[in-house]
Amino acid sequence: xxxxxxxxxxxxxxxxxxxxxxxxxxxxxxxxxxxxxxxxxxxxxxxxxxxxxxxxxxxxxxxxxxxxxxxxxxxxxxxxxxxxxxxxxxxxxxxxxxxxxxxxxxxxxxxxxxxxxxxxxxxxxxxxxxxxxxxxxxxxxxxxxxxxxxxxxxxxxxxxxxxxxxxxxxxxxxxxxxxxxxxxxxxxxxxxxxxxxxxxxxxxxxxxxxxxxxxxxxxxxxxxxxxxxxxxxxxxxxxxxxxxxxxxxxxxxxxxxxxxxxxxxxxxxxxxxxxxxxxxxxxxxxxxxxxxxxxxxxxxxxxxxxxxxxxxxxxxxxxxxxxxxxxxxxxxxxxxxxxxxxxxxxxxxxxxxxxxxxxxxxxxxxxxxxxxxxxxxxxxxxxxxxxxxxxxxxxxxxxx
Amino acid sequence: xxxxxxxxxxxxxxxxxxxxxxxxxxxxxxxxxxxxxxxxxxxxxxxxxxxxxxxxxxxxxxxxxxxxxxxxxxxxxxxxxxxxxxxxxxxxxxxxxxxxxxxxxxxxxxxxxxxxxxxxxxxxxxxxxxxxxxxxxxxxxxxxxxxxxxxxxxxxxxxxxxxxxxxxxxxxxxxxxxxxxxxxxxxxxxxxxxxxxxxxxxxxxxxxxxxxxxxxxxxxxxxxxxxxxxxxxxxxxxxxxxxxxxxxxxxxxxx
Numbered sequence: 001x002x003x004x005x006x007x008x009x010x011x012x013x014x015x016x017x018x019x020x021x022x023x024x025x026x027x028x029x030x031x032x033x034x035x036x037x038x039x040x041x042x043x044x045x046x047x048x049x050x051x052x053x054x055x056x057x058x059x060x061x062x063x064x065x066x067x068x069x070x071x072x073x074x075x076x077x078x079x080x081x082x083x084x085x086x087x088x089x090x091x092x093x094x095x096x097x098x099x100x101x102x103x104x105x106x107x108x109x110x111x112x113x114x115x116x117x118x119x120x121x122x123x124x125x126x127x128x129x130x131x132x133x134x135x136x137x138x139x140x141x142x143x144x145x146x147x148x149x150x151x152x153x154x155x156x157x158x159x160x161x162x163x164x165x166x167x168x169x170x171x172x173x174x175x176x177x178x179x180x181x182x183x184x185x186x187x188x189x190x191x192x193x194x195x196x197x198x199x200x201x202x203x204x205x206x207x208x209x210x211x212x213x214x215x216x217x218x219x220x221x222x223x224x225x226x227x228x229x230x231x232x233x234x235x236x237x238x239x240x241x242x243x244x245x246x247x248x249x250x251x252x253x254x255x256x257x258x259x260x261x262x263x264x265x266x267x268x269x270x271x272x273x274x275x276x277x278x279x280x281x282x283x284x285x286x287x288x289x290x291x292x293x294x295x296x297x298x299x300x301x302x303x304x305x306x307x308x309x310x311x312x313x314x315x316x317x318x319x320x321x322x323x324x325x326x327x328x329x330x331x332x333x334x335x336x337x338x339x340x341x342x343x344x345x346x347x348x349x350x351x352x353x354x355x356x357x358x359x360x361x362x363x364x365x366x367x368x369x370x371x372x373x374x375x376x377x378x379x380x381x382x383x384x385x386x387x388x389x390x391x392x393x394x395x396x397x398x399x400x
Numbered sequence: 401x402x403x404x405x406x407x408x409x410x411x412x413x414x415x416x417x418x419x420x421x422x423x424x425x426x427x428x429x430x431x432x433x434x435x436x437x438x439x440x441x442x443x444x445x446x447x448x449x450x451x452x453x454x455x456x457x458x459x460x461x462x463x464x465x466x467x468x469x470x471x472x473x474x475x476x477x478x479x480x481x482x483x484x485x486x487x488x489x490x491x492x493x494x495x496x497x498x499x500x501x502x503x504x505x506x507x508x509x510x511x512x513x514x515x516x517x518x519x520x521x522x523x524x525x526x527x528x529x530x531x532x533x534x535x536x537x538x539x540x541x542x543x544x545x546x547x548x549x550x551x552x553x554x555x556x557x558x559x560x561x562x563x564x565x566x567x568x569x570x571x572x573x574x575x576x577x578x579x580x581x582x583x584x585x586x587x588x589x590x591x592x593x594x595x596x597x598x599x600x601x602x603x604x605x606x607x608x609x610x611x612x613x614x615x616x617x618x619x620x621x622x623x624x625x626x627x628x629x630x631x632x633x634x635x636x637x638x639x640x641x642x643x644x645x646x647x648x649x650x651x652x653x654x655x
Binding site: 340343352356359 | 455456479487490494495496498499503504507
């Protein structure tokens with residue numbers, strides 16, 4: 001990295017996707033005016049619930065940090081300038097630009113080059129007050145040919161405006177799990193920017209369970225040819241919750257791969273999920289392969305899932321590109337099949353929902369997290385499966 | 401001695417142009433120990449018969465009855481019918497992602513018998529049942545029917561038949577789409593099931609081919625939503641030679 005001064009860096013690393021779907025990324029706050037909610041990227045978001053997030057409310061508050069670090073993994077504080085000099089992806093919107101500008105420096109978690117750790121690196125960030133706005137910048141740097149599993153877990157109550165960068169060195173192998181396990185009153189708006197080095201392999205799992213409003217922009221760019229991304233996500237959206245994941249995979253290097261699979265279950269009045277999956281295949285990105293899919297299960301009336309896959313292709317010299325999106329209720333045929341083997345209706349529903357998510361959860365590879373997520377699936381099911389099956393039986397008996 | 405009795409069964413399905421009657425008064429009784437073959441041309445309502453007995457929500461019973469040992473099935477839910485002793489092997493078994501074959505079978509067995517099967521013997525039983533139909537042990541861990549070939553799905557249905565061992569089984573065109581080896585393996589599974597002597601089988605098929613392997617006690621020719629002729633295995637032989645034309649033409653004249 002040769003650039004050091006902030007303004008120059010901002011110029012130098014600024015990327016301008018041709019995509020009309022993404023505003024230009026920039027460290028400069030002036031490039032990110034306060035949105036009015038009619039912009040393409042903000043139109044799904046309930047702006048009124050984001051008071052204070054856009055208007056640069058000053059705050060020195062931080063989340064509580066708890067880390068579990070395998071030997072050789074280092075955490076230290078760095079300045080904003082140092083973070084930018086590391087080559088972190090530039091902020092994509094006003095909140096993430098504010099996070100970088102106002103966090104007062106970043107926490108850097110470093111897995112040195114060549115280090116292979118089997119135990120997961122766990123970073124737990126805990127909010128303590130839903131009334132306090134917190135700006136936070138976290139940078140994960142995985143050295144060349146290193147191998148690691150990282151769990152970034154958010155808990156508690158807060159209003160969190162965040163920038164997370166994941167820099168993956170060449171030939172490295174990373175599993176990255178991001179958990180939004182917030183309390184019900186939390187608002188979290190952030191950007192997770194990933195840069196994947198030459199021939200590196202990255203598997204991510206984003207799980208958003210809690211929070212009143214969670215809006216994450218997850219971007220991926222490649223820092224050399226041959227990089228591979230597998231990106232999984234799951235979310236449970238309950239009454240009144242807004243959970244939004246906006247993904248952007250920028251195939252800016254040849255022979256790179258991306259696979260995206262996000263799944264959500266919604267229940268309750270006003271439960272709203274948004275999934276936007278943008279893929280840009282640049283003219284230089286020959287021989288790439290990409291596939292994106294999003295599936296939503298609507299468990300009750302009154303919930304809404306927006307699902308928008310977009311594919312922009314600037315070269316035809318590719319191996320493959322596709323996407324799919326499905327949103328629906330329980331599959332009657334699946335329920336019929338299971339029930340025709342004697343399995344009661346509530347148990348059949350349980351199996352179907354469980355299976356829907358287990359497909360993704362079993363890829364995480366961190367037993368403690370898998371257990372936590374499976375328990376969360378069970379908890380979601382209690383609400384719809386237990387009582388509703390009971391009342392159905394009652395009705396049937398009353399009718400007969 | 402158990403008995404599955406179908407009396408004057410009438411069934412409708414909802415179509416774009418309103419309800420349409422598919423089954424127009426079906427009469428048929430299967431007793432335990434008997435193998436009945438229902439043969440008929442495409443569109444005659446054979447599958448509708450299978451699915452409406454099992455309780456598929458798409459079909460509405462508008463008249464007649466289906467009883468299992470005196471219990472009216474149409475008053476029972478889908479899973480209650482299964483627990484009463486009914487099994488349907490489907491023509492197109494459904495894929496259920498993320499639900500393993502082993503977990504599915506254990507859940508079904510638990511639901512049917514009212515208690516969880518013993519872990520030690522159950523795993524062995526499942527693997528043995530899968531292997532008997534030519535599915536290796538890895539299938540237990542795979543998602544139910546997901547990515548299975550057509551033949552593998554049918555074999556899996558028969559493995560379920562043997563493991564769950566219902567009083568009455570309806571096989572809906574289990575033979576369709578099977579190559580000769582798979583057909584033999586599937587038939588052997590069905591014969592192991594019926595050879596217990598106290599099980600009833602309703603074999604729905606379009607082709608006589610499977611009757612080279614599974615010998616029916618009774619053959620029913622099914623045309624235009626009801627049984628038009630009944631006989632023994634010799635009726636199947638006649639169909640092999642003459643086809644369904646004669647019956648289809650007769651049905652048209654009647655109409």
